[in-house]
Amino acid sequence: MAEKHNTLSLTQELAQLDEKLVSLLMSRTNLLSRAASTRRSKNLGITDPNQEKVLWQVWRDASKADNLEPQILKKIFHLSNNLSYARVERNSSNEKPLCLFPRRKPVEIDLDAPRDQILRSMMFFLGATNSSPLTIAPFQGNDISLELINALNLCGFKLTFQNRQCETQPVDSWSMDNKIIYAGQSKFHFYLLLCLALGQVTRAKFTGSTKLKIHDVRPVQDLLPQLGARLTVVEPHSYGLPVRVESSGQLPETISIPKGVSKKFVLALVVAATTYKSGLSIQLHESFSNSKLLRKGIGFLQEHNPELQFEGLSIIVPPASTNLDLSAVDIPIDPLMSLHLLVLPFFTDGKVVLHGKWPHYAPHLHDIMDILHEFGLRISVQGGQITSSMSNRPQKLSIDITSCQEYLPLMLAMSMGLRGQCAITLDTKREDVDYAQDLLENLGAGYAIEPGLLQLGLPNAKKVSESPWQSPGPYWTLAGSLISFTHPGVCMTNADNISSAWPWFWKIFMNLPSPQNFINSSRIEEQVDETQDDKPKRKRIRITTD
DSSP states (O other), X not given: OOOOOOOOOHHHHHHHHHHHHHHHHHHHHHHHHHHHHHHHHTTOOSOOHHHHHHHHHHHHHHHGGGTOOHHHHHHHHHHHHHHHHHHHHTTOTTOOOEEEEOOOSOEEEEEEOOBOHHHHHHHHHHHHHSSSOEEEOSOOOOHHHHHHHHHHXXXXXXXXXXXXXXXXXXOSOOOOTTEEEEOTTOHHHHHHHHHHHTTSOEEEEEEOOHHHHTOOOHHHHHHGGGGTEEEEESSTTOOSSSEEEEEOSOOOSEEEXXXXXXXXXXXXXXXXXXXXXXXXXXXXXXXXXXXXXXXHHHHHHHHHOTTOEEETXXXXXXXXXXXXXXXXXXXXXXXXXXXXHHTHHHHHOEEXXXXXXOOSOOTTHHHHHHHHHHTTEEEEEETTEEEEEEOOOOSOEEEEOGGGGGGHHHHHHHHTTSSSOEEEEOOTTSHHHHHHHHHHHHHTOOEEEXXXXXXXXXXXXXXXXXXXXXXXXXXXXXHHHHHHHHSTTEEEESGGGGTTTOXXXXXXXXXXXXXXXXXXXXXXXXXXXXXXXXXXXXXXXXOOOX
């Protein structure tokens, strides 16, 4: 009788190859991270062009026999390198998981609310280019803001920060010509600086962090000739930074923005156009009609430049005014970050008071506020003060976040605080649902997902994973901190990803229930200004529940 052979399907063979591939990728990432960390310890750049050239030659030679598409292969090469560079940039190559055991005493919080990052960056830009001095306070310094301040100062502007405030002074002249400008980690900052360069005859080079190195700039590259400029990607077979930009300073009266161009570029163009001598008329593709970002950003801009028009798909920026109305600047709070503090009474009881201007231009914010009311939270906004406390707690809920799915991490944390089930209607095709599923699997939570619906609190709970949960982003880190109230001991990696946007958060969290009693705000701000590094000093936080 012929011997039977166990044959693998193509999918099974691919799965085995992928397992080996990921293992090799992990080893490569560790080795390249060691090399990058060594360079960083010597105050050198984390990348080594000569090393990359040698390694790319290996990839190119090894792939010749199979005739792989060189542009795609080069992108994979850069992505694999960026796994290491991103690790070193966040200084977590040897980071241990952060495990949380928060105190359950009723909170009594009285703090300044975190400000909206996009609107704050817009105000730095407007203040720098304005003909009158400006003071922005409170200024909660973070890495993202400092990157923009440094870039603007390199161009000849004058921005200073100390004692929890940022000051701008008018300058006689500025120039980006022949400058190498580091845009940092923010796509909006890169576009803002790029669009600023369009108003003058300029040749400049833009560099950035790992995020911008893998960002695809081709849609903007195709559009720039209509704005009298040309963008060239420096690295062959790459679509991201570094790039060189040459601008003629000859801008059209009107430009049409096609589908596929970043909304952040459009907003940056509107902001930068306030410096253009003849202004600019912008016609948007219909795909921009429901942009929350544009409505928020341009609405805020109109408060200080009332002549700016935004109706339907048409934006008209008037000719440059050297003296905008910046006499009373109050940057609105970031509602998404602030709500992670305002919901604390749901987990611990007590009261939270945050100080700041509640945003006028935050589409669908009322939807999430209505949902939080269903959870039993009572949030009131009076003047420059937002207060939250807890009323009756529901046993179970059905909520719909289709219009405000950016709040999914917060809603997931809230739902896991219920004693009963919670049904969440949402778009299950989005990537954030995959992130939610990873977290739920790690926690061993009982849940079910079907098209358009996520159900939580089901009885099919599993054993909690022994591996730490890897937070995919800042708002997921905030959600993980809230979940630790209902799942004490939750461990996460990448917990410092919130620090670049909100350096105070871990200090606040580790000093609950009354962080203002332990935090000297001015002292914290000075530390942020000096060190620009506010990562959790302890990797394991254990606070008794007495």
